């Protein structure tokens with residue numbers, strides 16, 4: 004491995020992980036406050052999930068069709084590019100951080116290429132670290148959810164934004180939360196047919212939270228926009244409805260999605276008998292039950308966590324976005340799922356705070372706006388809970404861990420026979436969460452199944468599911484080529 | 491593990507054109523040539539040809555293709571120019587790319 | 602006061618679980634207490650090898666042999682529950698000097714009855730086709746086998762409870778009930794429990810527990826990292842390790858040591874173990890540990906350089922300064938028993954330890970003399986704390 008860059012170290016005042024709305028804003032704010040910044044991002048170009056766009060070398064998306072807040076992106080991007088030109092921002096795309104370390108001098112990040120390449124990744128060393136790694140769609144297993152053609156709702160959105168095409172023709176979008184709306188609208192506007200959007204919650208769940216929502220008028224506008232798209236494309240939006248089974252055809256090895264069974268549920272997610280119906284000729288099903296923030300890097304550095312209103316484990320931060328670990332700042336989904344606007348505000352605050360050399364607290368800009376967005380997000384979370392009764396939709400044969408093919412029956416057996424009541428013990432006994440994705444996809448569900456149907460999973464159980472000593476797979480050859488540490 | 495699959499920060503050099511690019515690239519999937527649009531991910535190129543599964547699971551030989559779409563789930567793994575375990579949702583196609591799936595041979599999903 | 606039992610077992614790792622299983626088999630009423638769930642300590646952060654290949658002549662080898670007999674005998678009917686596999690171990694020498702020392706060790710082991718077979722380079726390549734071309738030869742140990750340790754602990758606890766034992770989770774022992782010198786039970790975060798005998802099976806925490814009873818049992822943590830690869834088709838067929846491993850096992854050096862121990866698992870992942878270092882209970886991931894593991898593993902199996910690690914974990918081996926476990930009644934605190942300090946061999950030794958201790962608890966003479974493991978070897982009276990300081994030094 005002579006051509007490896009594993010031995011190289013990039014140094015800066017502030018290191019940032021993630022070039023989504025939060026990370027991009029943080030880089031801009033830190034650089035504009037005079038700091039030298041290194042930003043590492045797994046993707047090939049900036050934008051994160053929300054502003055994912057087609058490869059810039061091939062398609063220039065000047066008008067931002069299909070995007071929200073594109074003006075904000077263009078503004079941040081221009082300032083980001085200016086920072087790079089000034090030599091203040093070093094941008095390292097296409098690299099995944101697989102480990103973060105803290106010592107007296109600050110933080111060190113270890114990186115590895117996202118896509119196989121001839122070189123390893125450099126290390127990044129900085130006094131301050133801002134983690135804005137975002138999140139991914141939260142999933143609940145259901146019979147048939149591992150058939151080809153079933154995707155994460157956000158995955159469909161990412162497919163569309165990244166490729167400018169759709170992964171199928173006829174879609175059913177299901178789960179809960181306002182995010183199902185832009186996914187369905189995006190599909191329809193791109194020429195796909197949305198057979199139905201099935202929302203497990205109900206509009207009535209909204210009423211108690213209207214007050215909080217009123218503080219964020221732009222959300223109301225967005226909602227009206229989606230309503231218009233739904234009307235134009237005649238997309239049925241069915242509340243208190245869930246997918247109870249995804250059906251496929253074809254021999255075992257070549258089966259794929261062909262249809263969906265659904266049912267109405269009560270407020271607890273219990274299926275109402277006699278309300279079952281089918282949707283035929285479906286080739287893509289998109290599931291989204293909110294988002295799971297990527298907590299492995301904050302956890303590995305010892306950041307304090309809490310349970311958010313949506314039941315996700317998130318990092319605790321102060322007004323400057325600083326975590327319980329001095330010098331470690333968190334911004335975006337990792338402090339609580341709250342949308343791209345909030346992520347930008349948090350990024351700006353974190354970037355400015357991290358760039359300040361003396362620790363004298365400086366009131367973060369945008370505190371009021373952040374508070375409004377957080378209230379709105381909390382209202383959304385409360386209106387769109389994971390239905391308590393979801394475990395009853397499973398059969399013992401339903402695969403829960405897609406990587407290791409661990410079934411719901413195996414997990415409940417481990418709970419009932421072997422006292423496996425948290426995600427860690429379930430993993431030890433059944434291998435759920437031990438495969439390639441390291442429990443990213445099944446971790447929440449496994450924690451729920453360990454707890455049993457009566458209560459949501461505890462912070463301890465979720466945090467045991469979210470601990471991943473390697474934040475990304477890394478080549479053993481790359482590890483062997485690491486420089487010995489000085490001590 | 492080296493491969494031509496590396497996608498640089500700016501993507502492969504290509505004529506800048508607004509809207510959809512006109513040109514196509516040719517890739518091969520399990521030895522069979524396929525046409526794709528430059529800038530597409532491998533996953534999207536395969537799905538566009540009706541190929542929705544290119545891997546089978548170790549235990550149940552269940553077919554797998556795209557799921558999370560963003561590099562999280564590792565369901566979409568395949569071999570690109572000899573580099574194993576690449577994520578089809580993340581790697582961009584380029585001219586002449588050789589792609590191999592790992593479906594168990596008798597399951598017909600590659601047909 | 603919770604109900605009284607003949608025996609209280611503190612700790613539901615493999616050692617406590619095996620002791621509970623065999624004690625109920627002896628007809629004793631048993632209560633198992635753990636501060637967490639079954640297998641929440643070192644037994645869930647290790648590898649599951651049952652090894653004779655790394656043992657030297659002495660009491661530990663005797664206990665290993667006895668334990669192997671229990672795995673194949675008393676526990677044979679449950680093999681499937683914990684994925685018992687007779688996979689065999691192979692030691693590889695890649696230098697002339699290590700080949701010479703390996704041959705010396707083999708000869709000694711053969712003389713006291715360990716089944717060992719010399720492998721010339723061809724035979725070695727037949728057994729492990731992907732081994733380094735540098736390998737000069739090796740030794741094969743067909744008796745070495747493997748279990749899934751978390752399942753061992755969990756199922757032994759379950760089998761014990763089905764036979765009448767009581768398991769109480771999330772209950773930390775905070776002190777001992779005494780009648781004069783005699784230990785008559787424990788105080789816990791969930792009330793008091795009384796018993797005729799209390800067994801300390803708390804692994805790395807055994808020293809802390811003993812201190813609560815005012816006795817010195819110098820069990821210290823020795824950290825070990827293990828790296829886990831992506832799932833692969835079978836590439837490594839045995840537990841394969843390098844000849845230097847034997848030297849590290851018996852060493853008391855505090856510095857970081859790693860010798861390659863590479864094994865395939867039924868799940869397809871390859872485990873790359875394991876480092877040994879004395880850093881107290883420090884959980885900070887050590888980049889040097891990962892680098893050493895990677896370097897050693899790729900030296901043994903070059904193909905691994907192209908393979909991805911998907912996770913790593915670490916555990917704290919419970920060890921005593923003389924590298925022997927502590928098994929038996931503690932005369933210094935009558936009523937208190939210990940079964941702890943099994944270091945890097947607790948999984949393999951659990952079956953034998955549990956059976957022997959259960960015999961002693963039932964008032965029988967154990968099948969094997971456990972006096973070499975007596976707690977009395979740590980001196981008469983009050984504990985001294987110097988070991989603890991040493992551990993963090």
Ligand SMILES: Cc1cc2nc3c(=O)[nH]c(=O)nc-3n(C[C@H](O)[C@H](O)[C@H](O)COP(=O)(O)OP(=O)(O)OC[C@H]3O[C@@H](n4cnc5c(N)ncnc54)[C@H](O)[C@@H]3O)c2cc1C
Pocket residue numbers: 020021022023024025026043044045046050051052053054098099100101135136137138139140156157158160161182185294297334335336337341342343346474475560
């Ligand atoms: C698939 C998906 C699609 C979405 N689409 C929409 C949408 O259309 N509309 C909407 O309102 N909301 C959408 N969301 C929600 C939206 O992403 C968030 O509200 C917002 O983007 C959060 O911004 P962020 O900066 O916190 O994280 P993100 O935008 O997720 O950015 C995080 C960045 O960090 C990188 N990263 C993560 N871990 C590492 C690591 N270890 N090393 C290096 N880089 C790393 C990621 O690759 C990513 O580029 C989507 C979410 C997902 C998961």
Ligand SMILES: Cc1cc2nc3c(=O)[nH]c(=O)nc-3n(C[C@H](O)[C@H](O)[C@H](O)COP(=O)(O)OP(=O)(O)OC[C@H]3O[C@@H](n4cnc5c(N)ncnc54)[C@H](O)[C@@H]3O)c2cc1C
Pocket residue numbers: 611612613614615616617634635636637638639640641642643644645646647648649650651652772773774775802803804805806810823824825826827874875915916917918919940941942943944945946947948949950
């Ligand atoms: C990296 C590594 C690799 C290893 N590989 C092997 C191998 O291949 N083969 C092998 O044989 N051995 C191996 N070992 C060693 C083996 O793991 C240990 O010897 C064994 O697990 C010890 O078991 P135990 O039951 O004594 O301790 P533990 O499993 O730690 O159990 C102790 C239990 O006591 C409980 N406890 C502690 N304090 C209290 C309290 N106050 N109140 C109530 N409960 C309490 C804990 O919660 C825990 O469940 C390895 C160890 C490591 C670290």
Ligand code: FES
Pocket residue numbers: 555556557558559560561562563564565566567577578579580
């Ligand atoms: S689809 Fe999940 S990693 Fe590619």
